[in-house]
Amino acid sequence: MRVEIRAPRHSDADLYRAAVTRSREHIGEWNPYEPEGLPDLVHRQGETLRTFLILDREDGGLVGSCNVANIVRGRFCNGALGYTSYVPYAGTGRMTEGLQLVVDTCFRARERGGLGLHRLEINVRPENKRSLAMVERLGFRHEGFSPRMLFLDNAWRDHERFALTVEEWPGLPPQ
Numbered sequence: 310m311r312v313e314i315r316a317p318r319h320s321d322a323d324l325y326r327a328a329v330t331r332s333r334e335h336i337g338e339w340n341p342y343e344p345e346g347l348p349d350l351v352h353r354q355g356e357t358l359r360t361f362l363i364l365d366r367e368d369g370g371l372v373g374s375c376n377v378a379n380i381v382r383g384r385f386c387n388g389a390l391g392y393t394s395y396v397p398y399a400g401t402g403r404m405t406e407g408l409q410l411v412v413d414t415c416f417r418a419r420e421r422g423g424l425g426l427h428r429l430e431i432n433v434r435p436e437n438k439r440s441l442a443m444v445e446r447l448g449f450r451h452e453g454f455s456p457r458m459l460f461l462d463n464a465w466r467d468h469e470r471f472a473l474t475v476e477e478w479p480g481l482p483p484q
């Protein structure tokens with residue numbers, strides 16, 4: 310693994326702002342562009358939202374970020390992944406490695422430092438080829454199509470729905 314993951318902290322605000330700012334074109338219309346968003350993200354961390362920063366092990370740069378949102382416990386134990394990679398690491402395979410670590414952490418038992426979730430979902434706009442490729446690399450299973458699912462880029466957007474349960478996750482080899 311060329312990357313590691315950890316929770317965001319207030320001291321990451323400058324790192325985050327710089328990464329998001331230089332990635333404006335790369336993020337495009339797919340996710341909101343919020344270079345000043347880190348403090349609010351840190352503030353909102355809790356039972357229903359956990360964010361992971363993906364960092365390059367060699368130079369400490371911000372490779373990407375991933376939100377595990379809408380976490381529901383009880384009989385569902387489910388979370389929804391949303392993610393963005395940042396320039397200059399986008400397209401180098403590091404984001405895929407980081408998301409594999411995130412999935413692994415989500416499925417790991419709580420007593421072993423994980424989130425103890427049973428199911429993860431990823432919802433992707435049909436036009437978002439790079440994210441569809443990511444979902445495939447991660448091994449998520451196509452579940453269906455939801456018209457007008459999320460309000461993005463000023464309109465209600467259709468999404469393809471993908472999911473994975475812990476039974477389908479092979480786990481990562483020990484580091």
Ligand SMILES: CC(C)(COP(=O)(O)OP(=O)(O)OC[C@H]1O[C@@H](n2cnc3c(N)ncnc32)[C@H](O)[C@@H]1OP(=O)(O)O)[C@@H](O)C(=O)NCCC(=O)NCCS
Pocket residue numbers: 335336337339340391392393394395398399400401402403404405406432433434437439440442443
């Ligand atoms: C979707 C998104 C997160 C994908 O991230 P990414 O930067 O492409 O992911 P990676 O860095 O893992 O790149 C994988 C690509 O790098 C290539 N690659 C280059 N070197 C590699 C290496 N050493 N190992 C593995 N892959 C490598 C792969 O072939 C792959 O390219 P391909 O998709 O053309 O086949 C990114 O495009 C993004 O942030 N988009 C904007 C926001 C967004 O759409 N979010 C998702 C909303 S649902």
